Amino acid sequence: MLIEAWRYLLAHPAQFAVALGVHVTLSAAALAIGAAIAIPVGLYAARRPGVAFAAVNAANVGRTLPSLAVLALVMPLLGTGFAPSLFALSLLALPPILLNTVAGIRGIDPDIIDAARGMGMTPRGVLGKIEWPLALPVIFAGLRTAAIQVVSGAVLAAFIGGGGLGDFITAGIAMMAIPQLLVGAIPVTLLALGADFGFGVLQQRLTPRGMR
Amino acid sequence: MIEIEHLGKRFPGSDAPAVDDLTISIGDGEICVLIGPSGCGKTTTMRMINRMIEPDVGTICIAGRDVTRIDPVKLRRSVGYVIQQVGLFPHMTIAENIATVPHLLGWDASRIARRADELLARVDMDPARYRDRYPRELSGGQKQRVGVARALAADPPVMLMDEPFGALDPITRASLQDEFLRLLYELRKTIVFVTHDIDEALKMGTRIAIMRAGRLVQFDRPEAILAHPADSFVEAFVGGDRALKRLALMPAVDHATGALGVAPGAPRLPVTASLRDALSTLLATDRDAALIDTDRGEATITLGAIREALNGARH
Numbered sequence: 343m344l345i346e347a348w349r350y351l352l353a354h355p356a357q358f359a360v361a362l363g364v365h366v367t368l369s370a371a372a373l374a375i376g377a378a379i380a381i382p383v384g385l386y387a388a389r390r391p392g393v394a395f396a397a398v399n400a401a402n403v404g405r406t407l408p409s410l411a412v413l414a415l416v417m418p419l420l421g422t423g424f425a426p427s428l429f430a431l432s433l434l435a436l437p438p439i440l441l442n443t444v445a446g447i448r449g450i451d452p453d454i455i456d457a458a459r460g461m462g463m464t465p466r467g468v469l470g471k472i473e474w475p476l477a478l479p480v481i482f483a484g485l486r487t488a489a490i491q492v493v494s495g496a497v498l499a500a501f502i503g504g505g506g507l508g509d510f511i512t513a514g515i516a517m518m519a520i521p522q523l524l525v526g527a528i529p530v531t532l533l534a535l536g537a538d539f540g541f542g543v544l545q546q547r548l549t550p551r552g553m554r
Numbered sequence: 555m556i557e558i559e560h561l562g563k564r565f566p567g568s569d570a571p572a573v574d575d576l577t578i579s580i581g582d583g584e585i586c587v588l589i590g591p592s593g594c595g596k597t598t599t600m601r602m603i604n605r606m607i608e609p610d611v612g613t614i615c616i617a618g619r620d621v622t623r624i625d626p627v628k629l630r631r632s633v634g635y636v637i638q639q640v641g642l643f644p645h646m647t648i649a650e651n652i653a654t655v656p657h658l659l660g661w662d663a664s665r666i667a668r669r670a671d672e673l674l675a676r677v678d679m680d681p682a683r684y685r686d687r688y689p690r691e692l693s694g695g696q697k698q699r700v701g702v703a704r705a706l707a708a709d710p711p712v713m714l715m716d717e718p719f720g721a722l723d724p725i726t727r728a729s730l731q732d733e734f735l736r737l738l739y740e741l742r743k744t745i746v747f748v749t750h751d752i753d754e755a756l757k758m759g760t761r762i763a764i765m766r767a768g769r770l771v772q773f774d775r776p777e778a779i780l781a782h783p784a785d786s787f788v789e790a791f792v793g794g795d796r797a798l799k800r801l802a803l804m805p806a807v808d809h810a811t812g813a814l815g816v817a818p819g820a821p822r823l824p825v826t827a828s829l830r831d832a833l834s835t836l837l838a839t840d841r842d843a844a845l846i847d848t849d850r851g852e853a854t855i856t857l858g859a860i861r862e863a864l865n866g867a868r869h
Contacts, residue, residue, distance in 0.1 A: 453637060454643060457643075458641070460606055462655065467658070550645030551645070551688065553645055553688075553690070
């Protein structure tokens with residue numbers, strides 16, 4: 343079976359390269375957009391209990407939505423193709439990053455913040471020199487979760503014409519062609535594991551030395 | 555000099571004010587202890603001095619300047635701040651922690667490094683050994699040493715200390731109290747010190763402000779509070795053994811007479827002994843008199859002298 347999958351891959355190298363490229367681009371872009379929205383919102387919300395409550399609840403609702411449902415809901419609004427896939431996957435990336443940003447900031451010992459303010463740090467100084475470095479490992483844990491979800495979720499982009507490795511899987515299922523299916527499934531699995539490992543290493547690196 | 559006048563603060567959603575019409579004047583070089591039961595407003599009062607809490611009414615002046623007219627960030631950089639849980643920054647080295655305020659004030663790197671080493675030595679920690687360590691690697695007592703060094707970094711004339719020794723074990727606490735008392739007098743800092751421990755207050759304070767439900771009940775020197783508690787609340791607060799506490803504040807040598815007519819084998823006391831130490835020794839050895847070794851020879855302390863000291867017949 344694996345040999346047949348390998349043969350299929352060798353027979354369609356260009357198609358595979360394009361699919362892999364689209365999959366990685368789609369995932370990376372979705373993660374970047376998700377982070378660009380979720381981190382600032384999380385930082386803003388963390389110190390405002392009312393906003394934080396609303397943000398955390400919204401994120402939790404977002405997290406329970408099945409990825410496929412999100413894609414399906416996006417289709418009537420934005421049509422099919424790369425852009426709506428990117429939109430849906432960015433939405434998918436938001437909750438873990440937002441929740442971890444809020445948790446990372448709120449998890450900091452209040453005495454540390456009190457001491458920083460009491461010694462005359464400006465609110466911006468407290469955020470940049472104290473809160474951000476201390477919350478960074480937790481924020482990266484959120485990015486790691488989001489990365490795995492986005493890489494696996496990107497398979498579903500094939501359903502709305504977004505391309506990526508999901509194309510092989512959906513086609514393989516439709517035609518009962520297991521080797522073709524594996525040409526999509528195995529790389530996706532490896533990508534997800536790779537993202538998990540890569541962000542794990544980054545998370546470790548970004549943990550300040552005094553706290554490892 | 556810190557002058558607090560008619561200070562008041564009521565937190566939203568609370569019926570009673572946290573601080574109610576408080577007036578205190580603290581002289582330069584003085585250690586003013588704010589003490590009282592939980593919720594008496596002592597910490598709120600302290601935190602209003604560096605505007606961590608904004609007062610509703612009244613004024614606070616440091617060296618004649620109304621703090622509400624100073625930018626809070628600038629104000630806080632000029633006032634030392636030490637809290638019970640220390641609040642060291644875990645991601646920064648000990649030297650970086652100490653350098654916080656000098657760094658904010660824009661000192662150059664070599665001056666900051668010199669100052670950090672100087673302060674580590676001041677709080678009895680070897681700079682070479684500790685400057686590049688992280689807070690996690692320190693014991694509770696060492697953390698508070700660094701906390702005090704950090705507050706002293708830019709040499710502020712005024713320091714606020716909120717139960718700085720509250721989280722330490724009794725032995726570490728006692729030795730840090732002695733050490734910092736010496737250090738703070740030497741540096742002539744004006745200090746507002748919050749505690750709920752009356753023994754600590756009697757030991758550390760040049761004057762003690764006893765607070766209850768946001769109001770000042772008594773503000774006086776430790777001996778005066780022990781000798782003349784303003785009311786039954788203060789009396790209960792200082793405890794049933796206040797006579798012994800008074801004796802603990804009096805050096806035995808001040809009440810001693812020449813070493814005449816003492817029976818042989820009398821117990822001997824060091825020159826640092828208090829009247830309380832003397833009393834304890836006399837009772838334990840069942841004697842009427844003990845000898846004190848001073849640099850000018852021996853002196854005698856008697857049970858009668860202790861009784862007189864307590865009842866104000868002398869001094």
